Amino acid sequence: MILRGASRRRRRLNIGFLSGRRTLARVRAASLSPETSKIMQPSRLALLCSFAVIALGVAAFIPLAGSAQSPPTPSASTDKALIDDLVVANHVLAEQGVLDAFGHVSVRHPGNPQRFLLSRSLAPALVRADDIMEYDLDGNAIDPRGRASFLERFIHVEIYRARADVNAIVHSHAPAVLAFGTTQTPLRPITLVAAFLSPRVPVFEIRRVAGMSNMLVSNPQLGHALAETLGANSVALMRGHGMVVAAPTLPLAVYRAIYTTINAKLETDAISLGGLVTFLEPEEAETANKTLDQIHLRAWELWKRQAQANTCK
Numbered sequence: 496m497i498l499r500g501a502s503r504r505r506r507r508l509n510i511g512f513l514s515g516r517r518t519l520a521r522v523r524a525a526s527l528s529p530e531t532s533k534i535m536q537p538s539r540l541a542l543l544c545s546f547a548v549i550a551l552g553v554a555a556f557i558p559l560a561g562s563a564q565s566p567p568t569p570s571a572s573t574d575k576a577l578i579d580d581l582v583v584a585n586h587v588l589a590e591q592g593v594l595d596a597f598g599h600v601s602v603r604h605p606g607n608p609q610r611f612l613l614s615r616s617l618a619p620a621l622v623r624a625d626d627i628m629e630y631d632l633d634g635n636a637i638d639p640r641g642r643a644s645f646l647e648r649f650i651h652v653e654i655y656r657a658r659a660d661v662n663a664i665v666h667s668h669a670p671a672v673l674a675f676g677t678t679q680t681p682l683r684p685i686t687l688v689a690a691f692l693s694p695r696v697p698v699f700e701i702r703r704v705a706g707m708s709n710m711l712v713s714n715p716q717l718g719h720a721l722a723e724t725l726g727a728n729s730v731a732l733m734r735g736h737g738m739v740v741a742a743p744t745l746p747l748a749v750y751r752a753i754y755t756t757i758n759a760k761l762e763t764d765a766i767s768l769g770g771l772v773t774f775l776e777p778e779e780a781e782t783a784n785k786t787l788d789q790i791h792l793r794a795w796e797l798w799k800r801q802a803q804a805n806t807c808k
Contacts, residue, residue, distance in 0.1 A: 658741060
């Protein structure tokens, strides 16, 4: 059917051009013949010329199979915007000290929930649009083109698989949170801007699954165990490693990752002062978190503009 359609379009193209050329030839002959030029009125000549131009124009615009690219679809535009935001998210988290040479941030594919976007194995501050890769929920790169993948992409794979409500994930080695994953002191919300840390921040102990290992979540089994530890929470610590942050949107995941780090610093400072530390009660945190869901984009827009300005320098 495709070959027949292409053949018909070629025939129409040839017919259009031949018709246009024949008409122009007649016009030229008429204009060169003294007898005909006397008989034929100017309006008649103009009409024939118009017909010839139209015939050629229509023929020129009859598409041939594979002869022109189709215009971008809305989904393609959406993907481009999302890729740009994912690049910005890498830069923001690096500038805010949440990510350094290591760590990564991903976002679920908006058109296919069984896939997600994540940069190639690269320091976050260096990530550009061409570094963004698409993965399935087995951790396979769709179009690797020789680009290396993160060993710990299974963190993202298994959390996306377990949590349909999660559309963005950050994995960080931020020093501020490490102490809370290696001691009996829990990380709790001390400031309203970190209300999402309530009701609890669980700690993933990789020894229970992998024994004595390199502590990297580098296969589906370990990723699944981490996802189980995270549960329905927004943040989970990883003993001696860092943290993982989950959110329904990319801006909110970035927000939560940054303010988890800030809250950890504030809690460490408060504890060092001695005495009783007053944390947010679950009811306070629940109410504050509803507000944060509405206003966090103010912070995202600020960080985004700062990162874009720094990229242009």
